[in-house]
Amino acid sequence: MTLHRAAALAAIIIFVAAHAGRAHEYQLGNLKIDHPWSRTTPQVAKTGAGYMTIRNEGSSADRLIGISSPAAEAVEIHQSIMDGTIMRMRPVPDGLKIGARQSVKLEPGGYHLMLMQLRAPFRQGERVPVLLRFEKGGEITVELEIEAPGGGGQHHGHNQGR
């Protein structure tokens, strides 16, 4: 192996290592879905949340209207609302609007996917497929990357996708 080749190989290895574990991104027409993730859930958990950033690069608004996952009986869009010192959670029944050239963040303490009646708990390092259906953009399957329990909270900021 020449010095040149060794250097090139080292560069490739460094490049790959640097990018492994970085935010994963999906594209569906004008919609970009950045780093879908969730948390490890307890053995006994029946529910899990799903977070991601959805960016609409198109010139007309779209709407996330349906979600399903083989990992859960049902998936809904919910919103956590901090009302004084009380945490409230409400379903978002008419779908989530993503305005033209805007992005909507699903994150702890705000909008999130609620996966209900989980078939198995989420374990760190796993990937959970979720099918997203948009009013105009159509359908795409993304994978939630399962992170540490309690990770990604508001207090610490999330390590990726910001």
Added chain:
Amino acid sequence: MLRIIRYGAWAAVAVLAFVSLGVGLGWFVSDGPAGWKRGRASGVPDIGGPFTMTNHRGERFTERNLLGKPSLIFFGFTTCPEVCPTTLNDISAWLKELGADADRLNAVFVSVDPERDTAEQLSGYMSLFDPRIVGLTGTPDQLAAMARAYRIYYKRVPLTEGDYTMDHSAMVYMMGADGRFVGTIDYPEAPDTTMAKLRQLLKRR
């Protein structure tokens, strides 16, 4: 000359009347009949008191188990996907940062969802967080009594297909070693402020 003295006297009377009125009014709203609105003289809200619950190991747990050390108390439920795991993870991080000092502190998670959160369910949940955090559950009546004493709001909110979630107070209470209310850590609170509050709590005698 006499006129000047008369004016002076009247002015003195006016000033005296004004001052007496001010002092009287001040007494009325502070210590007098209107002063009751300020609550107890200590200014410490009446939060806390006796309770009987069951810990995540299935043992009886009361306010007596907390006496002698300051405590952090947080209310939530295990199927809560958001504020509860985040806060419990935060508490775990605080305990870690306090190091050996954390052993001089109680940390308690109280379920507001006794229907689903059995001791067994809690046991599985608590295993995700710092082992020093104690999970508590109880009968609906036991919970109601404890929530009343700690002035905690919780409410069952129905979702589709018979499922439900809980709205609940989401601050962390800091209680003294004598079981009395000291203050709260809000959600979210800046990490620096939190650590300062915790160190202050540990310094209290």
